Amino acid sequence: MSPSTSGAPRHLPAEREGAWEVVIGMEVHVQPKTRSKMFCGCAVAPLNAPPNTYTCEVCLGMPGVLPAINIAAVEACLKTALALSCEIPRHTKFDRKNYMYPDLPKGYQISQYDLPMSVNGHIEVGGRTVRIRRVHLEEDTGKLVHAGDKLHRAWESYVDLNRAGVPLMEIVSEPDLRSADEARDYAMELRTVLRNIGASEADMEKGQMRVEPNISVRKVGSSGLGVKTELKNINSFRALHRAISYEVARHVEVLQSGGAVVQETRGWSEDEQRTFSQRSKEFAEDYRYFPEPDLPPLELDRAWIEELRRNLPELPAVTRAALEKELPAAVAALIGESRDLTELYRQTIARGASSTATANWIVNEVAPSGKIPSPDNLAELVRFLEDGAITRDQGREVLAESVETGRTPAEIVAEHGFRQTSDPSELLVIAEAVIDANPKAASDYRAGKTQAIYVLVKDFRARAPQANPKVANELLTKLLS
């Protein structure tokens, strides 16, 4: 969920695109968090592993090999399906999608065709319900590395099969999205859900999440669907937004100039910031799907599915709604995005710490550092700060050290002798020294340049880090008036 658009009124496509309405459906490929590949025991290769080092006879498609299902991938897919409120049919099976390409070692991809793992789900994005058509499992292909500047001029091509056989979940939405904003928010919400339930890291930059929007436009008020194009090569949420905006404008331009949109797959060029034709539907492959004879149909154990459903963590939308009762929407969104931060927040306030102060420390200090303190220690720290016993700067040091060493804030504060001085009589002498040492800033301030106070405040903090900034500020303004 993007804070900038969360809950905000939508731009009506009609306003932006004249009399056209944008219709977007999304195909999202997500790599579930598993140790091994979909159908063999190979470890999932880390990014940038040397080519073909994470392979075996199975994922290399050697003659005679057979697939064996990785149950961890099935579990991740089911969890995802349940989180998206999908139905889990009793019977599911794998199918072969047949096409030849050098990055596809067997000459077919094991995927799911007419009996996917799950169907008919939905997800709420910014107040809109987006229907999920299906979530199914398949295997990834390898990749080609071309020697040469352009594919059609490459003089040599190499195949790297490290990714071949890596599990993928494909999440297909209905065409329920109406703008680039919505499409991006949908993708971000999916990522949040996937991370929250532990199904995937869903990092787009690492290729763990690949988003392919299907885009068409139609006259406002029309219920039919226009000719669609599918976009590929999108590597970030920002690129997703730009690619859709570009493509929508292109569709409208084509249609308004009396032309017809060609149904095709188009690539997004990050360098040129435009889409380009990749594959026309006229030459579309006939994938000759048929049931994978090497894998018996799966009869999913209902008790297992119910157990997964029971153990599913609270969904981000529910978390956010609960947090929004105590916190501003933007803060609730930031904390609610992460399971760990939500837990930290809830357990810290359960120990009596103030919710606003706790939330602020989590958003401003804990989240950027990526290091999670124990709720006990955070609660203690927040209490020190609220009591005015230490300064914010000292608080940061205490937090960092506490996370590092596991020691309690009380121990750290005592050891460093951290305290906050709020007694004006004690600080007055420092205020006078600061003004003496910065005559220009002082005279600037007196002359009405109020920003000059910051020079003095900075010097104050350097001379007396333990000083209560509020008191210091008051003293300086008083002396200068």
Add this chain to the structure above:
Amino acid sequence: MTSDDLTRITVKEALRLLRLGTISSADLVTAHVERIERLDSKVKAYLRFTPELWEKQAAEADRKLRAGAGGPLAGIPMAVKDVLCVQGVETTAGSQILKGYRPPYTATAVQRLFEAGAVMIGVTNCDEFAMGSSTENSSYFPTRNPWDLARVPGGSSGGSAAAVAAGEAMIALGTDTGGSIRQPAALCGVVGMKPTYGRVSRYGLIAFASSLDQIGPFARSVDDAAVVLSVMSGLDALDSTSADRAPMEVLNSFDRGVKGMRLGLPREYYEVEGVEPGVKAAIDAALVVLQKEGAEIVDVSLPHSDYGLAAYYIIAPAECSSNLARFDGVKYGLSEVDARNITDLYMHTRRKGFGAEVRRRVMLGTYALSSGYYDAYYLKAQKVRTLIKRDFDEAFQKCDAIVSATSPTVAFPLGAKTQDPLAMYLNDVLTLGGNLAGLPGISVPCGTSDGLPVGLQVLGPQWGENVVLRVARAYEEASEIKPEVADVA
């Protein structure tokens, strides 16, 4: 006992002598190698030999036997069909497209036999990718029938059948997709068995049609075949279609005789079109023997048999068109790299690497799976398959096992059917029902017609290998027709 006599005995007898210390595995291997050197230039059962394996494995078996140990096949010379991967041993599925290919791993079934002490002699010839019924579709050379060198040994596992029949191996492995073990066993006068689908792991079997393929043994006695089968059987985590069944159950009461058993005689099989009178006569005689042993012959019907061939020739090519897509010249085997683009690489490699029958089936299967034809062909064929399964289920309500000829004909002359694929396909008409229904079946020698071997087929219900073996064994014992080693001339 002369060295050559060691090529005529059964596994059972050989094991007895090995355990007594009368002979060694090395002796057995030497006897077989000598016979191969004398005869195989005529029979041409083998594509290649594996001296590095037989030396190591025979020595290992002898060491264990001397220590009073050794598995159930310790020291037994074995031939392996060219579709089963053996690590480091050139394995080509009878095809030019895999020439020079050495698998990095060993098929589960072969591995289990190695662990039981079997000694690999070599790789046997077969129809390319196991597609054929005469071994004439091998891209290397045809194999000859040891009983009449002008005739075919059957196929596709013709090399394995001929090797066992000619005394060039004591046991051999084949694969059976539509009859490719049972039919050559019948034509070569040896025992050949196809297990229930899922009994033996297919891991390492270069797939022809995944839902039909099974690995099975050739031997010169039912007992020997039973031992080989039990060793290969059982769950394999690497094959999700393999079943968690106890390997030894195939031997349950298999030596009890047929007294009181009901043997079904499907009229559609008995009166099959093109059945030779001599074959029919041999089967009639076999039925009399079984009746004398106390079996009751009952009339059963498999009403959808007529559609079996058509369904088979949709399903098998459809699966093969997908299974063979990996042979693209990119990763292993033949690669016609002098190509302008990737499509050219595929086309040139596959045109040069695949023979006519393989190309025909890939095209048939691709067509059958195509958008717009899938329902009319593949889906319809699967429905027929369900009906055929039901036919068998109903028949097994009335009988314990089904008996018929294995092949409507005896071995035919080389070249007799190569120009007529449909005539060739009809060889499988009595066997492919067992594959479509996933049932166990055996072919056991039952006399001759015009001096050429005839096979009696016994089919059993799913997981009923012990029933099939029981009927075959009882017949073998009562008929006193023991599989013999052919005197190749």
